Amino acid sequence: MNLILILGDQLSHNISSLDNIDVENDVILMCEVWDEATYVKHHKKKIAFIFSAMRHFAKELEEKGYSVHYTQLDDPDNAGSFLGEVKRAIKTHKPSNIIVTEPSEYRVLDDMRQWEDDLGITTEIRPDQRFLATHQDFTEWAKDRKQLRMEYFYREMRKKYKILVDEDGKPEGGEWNYDSENRKPPKDGLDVPNTYTAQTDDITDEVIKLVAEKFPDHFGDLHPFYFAVTRDQALYALNKFIDERLKNFGDYQDAMVQGEPWMYHSHISFYINIGLLTPLECCERAEAAYADGTAPLNAVEGFIRQILGWREYVRGIYWLKMPEYENLNHLGADRALPHFFWDANTKMNCMRQCITETKENAYAHHIQRLMILGNFALIAGLNPDEVNEWYMIVYADAYQWVELPNVTGMILFADGGLLASKPYAASGSYINKMSDYCKNCSYAVTKKNGKDACPFNYLYWDFMQRNQDKLEGNPRLGFSYNTLSKMSNEKIKAIKDDSQRFFKEISDGS
Ligand code: FAD
Ligand code: DLZ
Ligand code: SF4
Numbered sequence: 001m002n003l004i005l006i007l008g009d010q011l012s013h014n015i016s017s018l019d020n021i022d023v024e025n026d027v028i029l030m031c032e033v034w035d036e037a038t039y040v041k042h043h044k045k046k047i048a049f050i051f052s053a054m055r056h057f058a059k060e061l062e063e064k065g066y067s068v069h070y071t072q073l074d075d076p077d078n079a080g081s082f083l084g085e086v087k088r089a090i091k092t093h094k095p096s097n098i099i100v101t102e103p104s105e106y107r108v109l110d111d112m113r114q115w116e117d118d119l120g121i122t123t124e125i126r127p128d129q130r131f132l133a134t135h136q137d138f139t140e141w142a143k144d145r146k147q148l149r150m151e152y153f154y155r156e157m158r159k160k161y162k163i164l165v166d167e168d169g170k171p172e173g174g175e176w177n178y179d180s181e182n183r184k185p186p187k188d189g190l191d192v193p194n195t196y197t198a199q200t201d202d203i204t205d206e207v208i209k210l211v212a213e214k215f216p217d218h219f220g221d222l223h224p225f226y227f228a229v230t231r232d233q234a235l236y237a238l239n240k241f242i243d244e245r246l247k248n249f250g251d252y253q254d255a256m257v258q259g260e261p262w263m264y265h266s267h268i269s270f271y272i273n274i275g276l277l278t279p280l281e282c283c284e285r286a287e288a289a290y291a292d293g294t295a296p297l298n299a300v301e302g303f304i305r306q307i308l309g310w311r312e313y314v315r316g317i318y319w320l321k322m323p324e325y326e327n328l329n330h331l332g333a334d335r336a337l338p339h340f341f342w343d344a345n346t347k348m349n350c351m352r353q354c355i356t357e358t359k360e361n362a363y364a365h366h367i368q369r370l371m372i373l374g375n376f377a378l379i380a381g382l383n384p385d386e387v388n389e390w391y392m393i394v395y396a397d398a399y400q401w402v403e404l405p406n407v408t409g410m411i412l413f414a415d416g417g418l419l420a421s422k423p424y425a426a427s428g429s430y431i432n433k434m435s436d437y438c439k440n441c442s443y444a445v446t447k448k449n450g451k452d453a454c455p456f457n458y459l460y461w462d463f464m465q466r467n468q469d470k471l472e473g474n475p476r477l478g479f480s481y482n483t484l485s486k487m488s489n490e491k492i493k494a495i496k497d498d499s500q501r502f503f504k505e506i507s508d509g510s
Helices: 034-038 044-063 082-093 106-112 115-119 135-142 150-161 202-214 231-244 269-274 279-291 297-321 349-361 366-379 384-394 400-411 428-434 455-466 475-485 489-507
Strands: 002-005 027-031 067-071 097-101 122-126
Touching: 002 082, 027 044, 027 082, 044 067, 044 202, 044 269, 067 082, 082 106, 082 115, 106 122, 106 400, 115 122, 135 150, 135 297, 150 297, 231 269, 231 279, 279 297, 297 400, 349 366, 366 400, 366 428, 366 455, 384 400, 428 455, 455 475, 455 489
Parallel strands: 002 027, 002 097, 027 067, 097 122
Antiparallel strands: none
16 A cells, blocks of 8 residues: 655645545545744744644545545654654555655755655655646756746746637737736725635634644734635635736735735735645636636736746746755845844834734735835845745745745845846835835835935945945946946945944844
């Protein structure tokens, strides 16, 4: 018989490890293990979400007649690791093979590659077919290219999957990308629908109790808990997005509004990443909404680009560049993560809002992650290891394959421009244009220098100056360096003095 291991982010009934299962003899192993729950101190909501989704999935497998060996975290014999639990299951079931779908994270795969030697049993690691580009597809695409730009990869994917293309392979509407239409600032009185909130059941309630008891010192609020934990619920959440929010997704994709953490985004990354939804079905649902006239092209194309483009592309970069990618620090950034990233105790209203919402929801939408939190981490020169660890901890959708390229590549430019063609650095005026945060801030967004000036204003220029030798040659930064070259010495000194004062304040916690 085979022992089939299913990991916490592999909760798909069509996962490759279940192909050709012998229902009479094979045993499926699923285990809640201490090592996975603590290799970073994940947000409490994330642990509860995964454990509850795992328990519901195991129940569904049993209902299909499969034999499931499930270890709960508080089982007194729990060995605490994947390998330890596999060893225990081998003793009980005496399998002749282990079968598993390739783990999504390098650290787990690297470990698993030793299992055959450690266990003395064949360990078959099958490809994860839930992604739309295989490792080989991406490697082929990347081969011999000077620059690995997402846009060109995305076009190939559109053609390959025939999404929003006509019979001749031409893009719907004539353009591949409608991003330029997707930058509307928020206007007053936007009517943002409520996000999907699931009712908890006995399984989830029990898991919530367990998480409260075992992980009291982990970041984040456990209550209220409202994530979908089954495929049916996740599908409901997807449909709710398609029906209620997709039409505005494009226009307000980059907009931020105080008190509106969810905006018109889909809130499905949690579900796609653990396998409750497939990326292709999400794209197809959006395409169908365009076909039946319920959502405009700029919204539908924008949404599909995130999944068929960005999601697959960052995974491709991850597997192409690991393990070296984990240690990159092109700009030599070394400042410690300020304490306010944990307690939101800062006078910068934009940061306070995004961190508070992250703590409450284990979610922030893309532009908050990128242009507020990420932008600050970049221009303040925060250490990539600490920033990566923070993003891994705080978001319920965080797995290293998606988190690392977004942090090291997209926000910190720590890969020297492999992923992003320029650093996403911005001053307060961008934040003021795209949000209403500045109205409620102790700092003045229009002031460039002085104690009450918006810190993003002087930190932006300090960043450009600190990294001039590495960034000046970037053609997309020509305008900024031209402006910098015309600044007076007094202005440059004021920027430096304000930045130094600010850095001192964050390092001594004041
Ligand atoms: P929507 O805005 O509705 O987008 C739809 C879907 O597109 C998402 O569900 C997601 O599956 C995909 N997507 C969108 N942008 C990206 C992207 N840049 N990379 C990969 N997929 C994308 N996403 C994660 O899933 N896990 C992470 O740990 C993660 N960390 C991030 C860290 C930083 C610094 C940044 C800038 C982005 C990160 N993202 C991450 C990408 C993106 O912010 C989230 O996928 C998105 O905010 C999830 O919310 P949503 O489902 O409402 O997305
Ligand atoms: C994220 C996570 C957590 C918190 N706990 C578990 C767990 O106890 N058991 C499990 O199978 N998976 C868990 N996961 C998801 C894994 O971290 C994820 O499957 C691997 O990182 C994939 O490489
Ligand atoms: Fe953020 Fe500056 Fe605006 Fe305050 S003034 S909310 S710190 S951008």
